[in-house]
Amino acid sequence: MTHFYSAVSIGLAVAVWLVAVPGNAESGTASPMPTAKAGAESASVSAINIDNGDVRTSGDGPNVAAMEKLANAVSSDYLIGAEDVLEISVWRNQDLSRSVQVRPDGRISLPVVRDVVAVGKTPSQLADELTRKLREYVQNPVVAISVKELNSYNIFILGEVQRPGKYPLKSKTTLLQGLTIAGGFTPIAARNQVVIFRFSENGSGTKTIGASYDDIVLRGGVSQNLELKAGDTVVVPSETMVVFPGQKLNER
Numbered sequence: 001m002t003h004f005y006s007a008v009s010i011g012l013a014v015a016v017w018l019v020a021v022p023g024n025a026e027s028g029t030a031s032p033m034p035t036a037k038a039g040a041e042s043a044s045v046s047a048i049n050i051d052n053g054d055v056r057t058s059g060d061g062p063n064v065a066a067m068e069k070l071a072n073a074v075s076s077d078y079l080i081g082a083e084d085v086l087e088i089s090v091w092r093n094q095d096l097s098r099s100v101q102v103r104p105d106g107r108i109s110l111p112v113v114r115d116v117v118a119v120g121k122t123p124s125q126l127a128d129e130l131t132r133k134l135r136e137y138v139q140n141p142v143v144a145i146s147v148k149e150l151n152s153y154n155i156f157i158l159g160e161v162q163r164p165g166k167y168p169l170k171s172k173t174t175l176l177q178g179l180t181i182a183g184g185f186t187p188i189a190a191r192n193q194v195v196i197f198r199f200s201e202n203g204s205g206t207k208t209i210g211a212s213y214d215d216i217v218l219r220g221g222v223s224q225n226l227e228l229k230a231g232d233t234v235v236v237p238s239e240t241m242v243v244f245p246g247q248k249l250n251e252r
Helices: 002-020 036-044 064-072 123-134 175-181 213-218
Strands: 047-051 054-058 085-090 098-101 107-110 114-117 143-149 154-159 165-168 194-199 206-211 233-236
Touching: 085 123, 098 107, 114 123, 123 143, 154 175, 175 194, 175 213, 175 233, 206 213
Parallel strands: 154 233
Antiparallel strands: 047 054, 085 098, 085 143, 107 114, 154 165, 194 206, 194 233
């Protein structure tokens, strides 16, 4: 009887061991247990599919970090201009992904969707439009746009400044800051007769805006220290060019 109980105990112990360490049924060898590293790699496979604002996760999508990198490449407030170079990425479609330069007419050309107006839109707005157009040809398209070269955001400062010329707008720049970038006034500058030539909103013409340096600095006329926009031309005339000294040019 004692030998019977001993055999039963040994049999139970072997059965428990086999359950704890699952093996290959055919070969009888134990399968390796999944490690923490393998679990982490599996978790990183989950991804984000973006289509018309709908965010879902799937097991065969792109890496989350890669998608976050694409999202970060899209500016929220930059307005695309002529001659800018755009990097357009369409996920899983190399034939549609490419670098394009905005033409002088404000359009870009892409396969399938052909000509699309880009000027005056933010990269995210253009990406949304391309997504809608590509949805007719590509299932769940994911479009990311970044501005590769900033060629359209320029101002021109002419006349009686130390360094007249063309300057890129890399950040928000006020009139005083623009004049500082150009080296400030020359000794014969009519600093209270500064004129800004600006394209109208619809692009049909230009308007002129007058500004006085003394009013801005000494008299609290901060409203005249306006933010410069792409395409603005700032002209500082000389004192000999001013026909009516002291008379300011008003906006018209």
